[in-house]
Amino acid sequence: MTAARIDGKAVAAALRGDVADAAAVFTDRTGRAPGLATVLVGEDPASAVYVRSKGKATGEAGMASFSHTLPDTISEAELLALVDQLNADDRVDGILVQLPLPAHIDANRVIAAIDPAKDVDGFHPVNAGRLATGLDGLVPCTPLGCLHLLKQQLGSLAGKDAVVIGRSNIVGKPMAMLLIGESATVTVAHSRTRDLPDVVRRADIVVAAVGRPEMIRGSWIKPGATVIDVGINRVPAAEEGKTRLVGDVAYDEAAEVASAITPVPGGVGPMTIAMLLRNTVVAAHRRAGLPDPE
Numbered sequence: 001m002t003a004a005r006i007d008g009k010a011v012a013a014a015l016r017g018d019v020a021d022a023a024a025v026f027t028d029r030t031g032r033a034p035g036l037a038t039v040l041v042g043e044d045p046a047s048a049v050y051v052r053s054k055g056k057a058t059g060e061a062g063m064a065s066f067s068h069t070l071p072d073t074i075s076e077a078e079l080l081a082l083v084d085q086l087n088a089d090d091r092v093d094g095i096l097v098q099l100p101l102p103a104h105i106d107a108n109r110v111i112a113a114i115d116p117a118k119d120v121d122g123f124h125p126v127n128a129g130r131l132a133t134g135l136d137g138l139v140p141c142t143p144l145g146c147l148h149l150l151k152q153q154l155g156s157l158a159g160k161d162a163v164v165i166g167r168s169n170i171v172g173k174p175m176a177m178l179l180i181g182e183s184a185t186v187t188v189a190h191s192r193t194r195d196l197p198d199v200v201r202r203a204d205i206v207v208a209a210v211g212r213p214e215m216i217r218g219s220w221i222k223p224g225a226t227v228i229d230v231g232i233n234r235v236p237a238a239e240e241g242k243t244r245l246v247g248d249v250a251y252d253e254a255a256e257v258a259s260a261i262t263p264v265p266g267g268v269g270p271m272t273i274a275m276l277l278r279n280t281v282v283a284a285h286r287r288a289g290l291p292d293p294e
């Protein structure tokens with residue numbers, strides 16, 4: 001069997017088109033565009049690339065982008081003051097503080113300072129609690145993107161056996177909550193899980209969010225399973241001095257066994273940004289007292 005390649009780039013492009021339509025309608029109705037504020041502390045090159053691409057995508061969707069770049073010498077109090085200022089700014093519907101933050105700043109304190117209604121990353125404890133209790137809130141973008149791909153591929157997820165590998169607050173845990181919400185039977189695996197290959201072998205749905213290049217082998221995959229690879233790992237390429245990106249799943253092997261699989265790059269990555277835009281437009285509607293866009 002050769003698995004279908006799930007084209008996250010194409011799905012994300014369609015989603016971004018829908019978000020742009022919703023943003024245009026919102027702007028017509030309210031006289032202002034939905035706005036996303038990004039906060040970047042320090043000069044981590046990967047973070048700078050992410051923040052730039054988020055800002056660019058925001059503009060392309062017809063939304064306002066407010067970008068704040070701060071030196072890594074900024075104090076926690078100064079960063080908290082900026083968050084307060086953005087909380088109070090009516091033009092700002094979404095606030096994204098790019099992680100990781102420098103070691104002298106407590107990321108949990110900064111996340112907790114964001115108005116939950118503007119927390120488009122979905123990391124605030126109030127939004128995590130809303131997700132866990134089945135209430136409407138803002139859901140972390142990466143797992144939301146994974147769920148969208150799964151539903152598009154499989155339709156109903158009810159009764160499916162799903163294994164999520166990884167239990168981070170950003171990916172693994174919210175992914176498990178979303179799958180439970182769809183009535184899948186969910187196992188969450190992590191570094192202390194015994195016999196991971198055997199656990200994975202039971203799954204109709206595998207979501208890998210580990211951060212270890214090609215750790216999940218083809219022989220672990222149940223024939224016909226759907227595989228979502230969240231991992232982004234930079235490894236040396238064949239050509240000396242060059243690098244390439246690989247996922248947490250050994251793609252070529254898994255594609256021999258699975259029925260569908262996301263590639264890296266071009267799978268989950270583009271969905272994350274699309275869902276960030278979607279969360280921003282949803283936050284704008286809710287703050288304006290309007291129903292969620294389609």
Ligand code: NDP
Nearest residue numbers: 142166167168171190191209210211230231232268269272
């Ligand atoms: P974390 O490092 O926060 O979490 C990794 C998880 O994997 C942990 O729960 C850890 O277990 C588990 N783990 C580590 N080693 C093993 C092992 N040998 N066997 C089983 N489980 C293991 O990472 P994130 O959740 O933030 O990210 C995961 C991956 O997804 C990374 O590659 C990251 O780059 C990528 N990512 C991609 C995004 C995208 O847009 N596509 C967005 C966010 C992340 P334990 O808890 O026991 O330590």
